[in-house]
Amino acid sequence: MSILSTRKAEKIDSLAEGGTSLAMDALRRTFRSPVAILGLVIVGLFVILAIISPFIAPKDPYRPYPELKAELTPSNIPGPMPGFLLGSDQNGYDFFSRLLVGAQQTLFVGVFATLIGVAVGMIIGGLAGAFGGWVDSVLMRLTDIMLSIPSLLLAISIAALLPGSQWTVIIAVAMIGVPVFARLLRGAMIAQRSSDHVLAATALGVKRKTIVFRHMLPNSIGPVIVQATLTLATAIIDAAALSFLGLGDSDWRRAEWGLMLGNAQELLSVKPSLAFFPAIAIIIVALGFTLLGESMRESLDPKNRR
Amino acid sequence: MALLDVRDLSVVFKRKGTRPFTAVDGVSFSVEPGQTVGLVGESGSGKSVTSLAIMGLLPKRGAEIGGSVTFSDTELLTLSDKQLRDRRGRDLGMVFQDPLSSLNPVITIGLQITEVLERHRGMTRKEARVEAAELLDRVGLPDPQRRIDEYPHQLSGGMRQRVLIAIALACRPKLLIADEPTTALDVTIQAQILSLLSELVSETDTALIMITHDLGVVAGLCDDVNVMYGGRIVERAQRHDLFERSRHPYTHGLLQSIPRLNAPRGEPLTPIRGSVSDNIEWEQGCAFAPRCPNATDVCWSEPPELKADDGRMLRCHNPVAIGDAVTEGAL
Ligand SMILES: Nc1ncnc2c1ncn2[C@@H]1O[C@H](COP(=O)(O)OP(=O)(O)OP(=O)(O)O)[C@@H](O)[C@H]1O
Ligand code: SF4
Numbered sequence: 190m191s192i193l194s195t196r197k198a199e200k201i202d203s204l205a206e207g208g209t210s211l212a213m214d215a216l217r218r219t220f221r222s223p224v225a226i227l228g229l230v231i232v233g234l235f236v237i238l239a240i241i242s243p244f245i246a247p248k249d250p251y252r253p254y255p256e257l258k259a260e261l262t263p264s265n266i267p268g269p270m271p272g273f274l275l276g277s278d279q280n281g282y283d284f285f286s287r288l289l290v291g292a293q294q295t296l297f298v299g300v301f302a303t304l305i306g307v308a309v310g311m312i313i314g315g316l317a318g319a320f321g322g323w324v325d326s327v328l329m330r331l332t333d334i335m336l337s338i339p340s341l342l343l344a345i346s347i348a349a350l351l352p353g354s355q356w357t358v359i360i361a362v363a364m365i366g367v368p369v370f371a372r373l374l375r376g377a378m379i380a381q382r383s384s385d386h387v388l389a390a391t392a393l394g395v396k397r398k399t400i401v402f403r404h405m406l407p408n409s410i411g412p413v414i415v416q417a418t419l420t421l422a423t424a425i426i427d428a429a430a431l432s433f434l435g436l437g438d439s440d441w442r443r444a445e446w447g448l449m450l451g452n453a454q455e456l457l458s459v460k461p462s463l464a465f466f467p468a469i470a471i472i473i474v475a476l477g478f479t480l481l482g483e484s485m486r487e488s489l490d491p492k493n494r495r
Numbered sequence: 496m497a498l499l500d501v502r503d504l505s506v507v508f509k510r511k512g513t514r515p516f517t518a519v520d521g522v523s524f525s526v527e528p529g530q531t532v533g534l535v536g537e538s539g540s541g542k543s544v545t546s547l548a549i550m551g552l553l554p555k556r557g558a559e560i561g562g563s564v565t566f567s568d569t570e571l572l573t574l575s576d577k578q579l580r581d582r583r584g585r586d587l588g589m590v591f592q593d594p595l596s597s598l599n600p601v602i603t604i605g606l607q608i609t610e611v612l613e614r615h616r617g618m619t620r621k622e623a624r625v626e627a628a629e630l631l632d633r634v635g636l637p638d639p640q641r642r643i644d645e646y647p648h649q650l651s652g653g654m655r656q657r658v659l660i661a662i663a664l665a666c667r668p669k670l671l672i673a674d675e676p677t678t679a680l681d682v683t684i685q686a687q688i689l690s691l692l693s694e695l696v697s698e699t700d701t702a703l704i705m706i707t708h709d710l711g712v713v714a715g716l717c718d719d720v721n722v723m724y725g726g727r728i729v730e731r732a733q734r735h736d737l738f739e740r741s742r743h744p745y746t747h748g749l750l751q752s753i754p755r756l757n758a759p760r761g762e763p764l765t766p767i768r769g770s771v772s773d774n775i776e777w778e779q780g781c782a783f784a785p786r787c788p789n790a791t792d793v794c795w796s797e798p799p800e801l802k803a804d805d806g807r808m809l810r811c812h813n814p815v816a817i818g819d820a821v822t823e824g825a826l
């Protein structure tokens with residue numbers, strides 16, 4: 190390193206002072222970009238909506254209303270009426286309330302599908318990265334097999350094998366993420382294994398367990414968090430796709446956007462908004478998570494640091 | 496009885512699809528308790544590989560290690576991984592070149608010191624924290640009570656290297672290996688770190704292996720100097736003898752390529768011509784022959800042996816004549 194660049198580093202150091210951890214630093218960098226802020230706003234509104242929607246929904250999303258039922262025929266689904274902002278759905282339920290509450294169910298599916306994918310993937314990837322050798326080879330062949338199956342096909346196969354329930358959707362979608370998270374964590378851990386600070390810790394006689402859990406894992410987690418954010422977007426879309434294919438939740442009453450979209454597909458000519466609104470909601474939310482994830486990825490990339 | 500005795504150490508890297516590469520070739524030297532020994536040579540001469548071999552830090556697969564490394568009567572090369580881990584950090588410490596990347600970025604520097612104290616000195620977290628603050632104070636880190644909870648990226652390069660030295664010396668090892676500890680630092684900081692190192696090792700009677708490509712560092716610090724070229728030691732002498740007159744053409748060239756304040760005006764610096772990539776195989780002759788001003792036919796056909804000569808060890812067919820070898824005042 191030349192004298193000049195060392196000088197520069199010293200100066201930047203003093204600027205960084207007062208900051209806390211590297212993660213905080215990365216967060217600060219992330220939210221300098223307007224795209225990240227847009228993503229955060231979308232995700233934030235979605236999460237708030239998911240939490241408060243049962244309390245602010247004007248009507249009960251889980252029961253038919255006689256006012257709506259009265260006008261409901263196979264070829265006519267009532268549109269907006271006083272008290273029912275978006276009219277009825279195909280069963281005489283309040284569509285607007287169902288759309289609001291749908292945020293909660295959709296977030297639930299997305300979050301749990303992602304969390305299970307992250308957890309299982311991290312166990313596999315963590316073991317492979319920590320032990321290397323044959324453990325690594327076996328586990329990585331396993332993920333290769335999972336990756337070789339197109340993701341939706343994998344989810345469809347699992348969903349088809351299990352009874353149709355919400356957890357089936359969650360597990361099927363989670364499995365798509367498992368090999369991705371496994372590879373990601375394993376790759377990051379392998380890079381950590383040959384890093385200078387792990388070598389330095391080894392030179393100090395630090396125990397293997399400590400090296401893995403304190404030195405390798407925390408430094409490998411960044412890309413996993415980014416990928417999890419991006420996966421939330423695809424998980425919501427994949428769950429919707431399963432529902433659309435009739436492989437999703439068998440409880441048709443549940444207000445979940447994917448399910449609502451799936452159940453609306455035969456009614457496109459009768460009342461297109463029944464499909465349109467859930468679809469738009471899914472797209473916006475998926476976009477929010479993607480924007481957020483991509484900006485985080487950018488700011489965590491060492492090449493873009495500072 | 497030497498503290499560390501390296502005998503005939505060799506390291507051959509073997510990787511599928513490439514030729515075996517001998518990075519270290521029959522290196523022998525020893526370090527007495529409290530002594531400071533220099534290991535000098537250009538980039539790629541095998542200094543770091545030698546130190547990693549001593550510490551048992553070379554990758555298990557792909558590196559074939561020969562010879563012996565004895566540390567206070569224990570052969571290190573045959574120790575199990577667990578036995579080595581118990582000794583590293585406690586008996587043998589190491590300071591690496593790049594202070595930023597040698598520290599874990601996601602945990603505080605305090606934790607990186609206490610972890611070693613807890614591991615080797617059986618301290619509780621509380622005791623270790625007190626000791627850590629003292630250590631940081633001793634290596635001259637300003638405001639250690641506050642700094643102890645900071646992350647590596649909040650410190651300057653010089654402060655980071657002080658922290659690394661504090662960590663390496665936390666368990667009072669008998670031997671410290673410093674691999675180019677100042678190369679990544681600002682020149683003014685370099686001098687501070689070097690004097691800190693020499694102060695600490697003499698205070699605690701720690702033996703030090705100083706790895707550097709900078710003869711200036713050696714001049715101020717080392718008792719004995721080993722000059723390496725192409726994985727072999729080519730000249731070994733006491734510091735005073737080496738700087739009074741360097742007999743090996745490579746050492747001589749190194750000294751002549753250092754700018755001198757008292758040089759006659761206009762005298763050009765004479766860098767060693769060529770680069771390490773010109774080397775020939777040691778099996779064939781002298782690896783330095785393509786770059787050596789003294790090379791003769793025998794150099795190209797017969798590998799020189801390391802022999803005692805003029806109060807030092809020399810590996811050369813045609814050493815620099817004693818009259819020409821004077822480099823007094825080079826530093
Ligand atoms: N893990 C490895 N696998 C293969 N070759 C290696 C490995 N580590 C080092 N080498 C090779 O061994 C030779 C000696 O390397 P070493 O790092 O010891 O040089 P050095 O004297 O420390 O140089 P520098 O001043 O650049 O640090 C180099 O040519 C290097 O490419
Ligand atoms: S052996 Fe020959 S080539 Fe090698 S250093 Fe001596 S004189 Fe030069």
Ligand SMILES: [Mg+2]
Pocket residue numbers: 542543544674675
């Ligand atoms: Mg080196």
